[in-house]
Amino acid sequence: MIKRSDFPILQKKIKGHQMLYFDNAATTQKPEAVIKAMNNFYLHSNSNVHRSLNPLAEEATKLYEDARGVVANFISASREEIIFTRGTTEGINLIARTWGESNLKKGDIVVLCITEHHSNIVPWLQLKEKLGIKLAYLPLKINGDLDLVSAKKILSRPRVKLLTLTQASNVLGILNPIKTLITLAHSKNIITIIDAAQSIAHVPVNVHSLNCDFLVFSSHKIYGPTGIGVLYGRKSLLEKMPPFLGGGDMIRSVYQDHFINNDLPYKFEAGTPAIAEAIGLAVAINYLKKLGWKNINKQENKLTDYFLKKITPLKFIHVLGLPKLKNEKLVVFSLIIEGLHPHDAADLLGQEGIVLRAGNHCAQPLHEFFNISASLRVSLSFYNTTKEIDIFIKKLNNLYQAWK
């Protein structure tokens, strides 16, 4: 059962108003269990991992490695294929700098979607500058769905080596047909990366059945702490890749003139890792598992239906991106309000306790595609309620009437 009281921050008041937390695509709130587990680690188990042969280090190492096991199990990977990073951004950069730099050559094409977050564009633009690779963007249909006909044509170009794709846009909340695209890519020997940052908290992700080569996500978007993320990589690829950062856990032995790197997954984990954060992430995942996808999806689908039912009659609002199939829309809605700039709306509604995001949401190319400069984003979670949507609609209406 969904229990809002598991998330203490949801009780917060802003300027005397009950807070409505509508910015879950930016970061999710943390259940008390996560906060307690991290506290407990520092109170009772804190030590560095993989180093000393003492009982405290053994305890910390076990907790850290158990957390890796929880993550592996959650996305159906094996333990050695789970690399802890600082977040989605670092995961993508790691792939670009290691696999990318050792496999891509001048003139090779990296395919991405126009919906990508800046963190899945800039690392490839950096390789464009460094190696002379080319980028090609998969376009959308006008309703926001990915254009599969164009995608097939683009992926058939001779020098496409990599498809790096978000599972769901952080602006539109539309799930891309990643399984179809991965299968298509593999038939042409194209390596695939899935950015699951936005989808991981909303739909089950199974790297085995997706058959992707890499998948990345951040802990803080799945009710875990900030500062840690996950990179899944297919073992056969990870083994061939050079290490990323040097130092700490990635080392097996060091000599004056050379070093030998550690085995997977440590080969890609340099320095002391975010131990408490890994433990917190594992508790967040276990929390979701206990809640169950069935309950999460039921509540989030209900919120999507309710939000669209309430927002559609407001003629001064335009919702960006409505997929043909209703079940392909996450609880994320980017709005354009007639005559009212998103910044003003976020600021003024913020003073009423409603936490929203305004801007281009780190997706400038997508906003250019829609020919707008900014939008107002409402992103919900299972812990939001239809009553909160009612308050939002009422206050949005009041604001618009007072403003025009």
Added chain:
Amino acid sequence: MDLYAQNILDHYKHPHNKGELNKADVSHHEVNDTCGDDISVSLKMTGNKIKEIKFDGDGCAISQAGISILTEALLGKTKSEVLTYEFKNLEKNFGIKISERRYKCALLGLWAIQHALEKYKM
């Protein structure tokens, strides 16, 4: 619901000095990439003093009302005076307290004018 102070709303809905100056001495286009707010300014100078400012732009009420206010408040000021202008000076001009989260919105117009002035050689 509390909207912004009336003078901000007035300037936003009925901006002053909107357009482009013919035969401007300097002009500049300033964009806030994080939000897409956009301001172009053109200036006429008399010696080192600002004689006239016009602007064009697109963005939120704070950025657009802000530049509208500045096109009047900065007339007669010298280049060096305006180049030392800061956030706290703007609050005086705007006549309201501006929250930190609107810092960039408020400053965009000033930056446009300052960058234009930097190009001005007497």
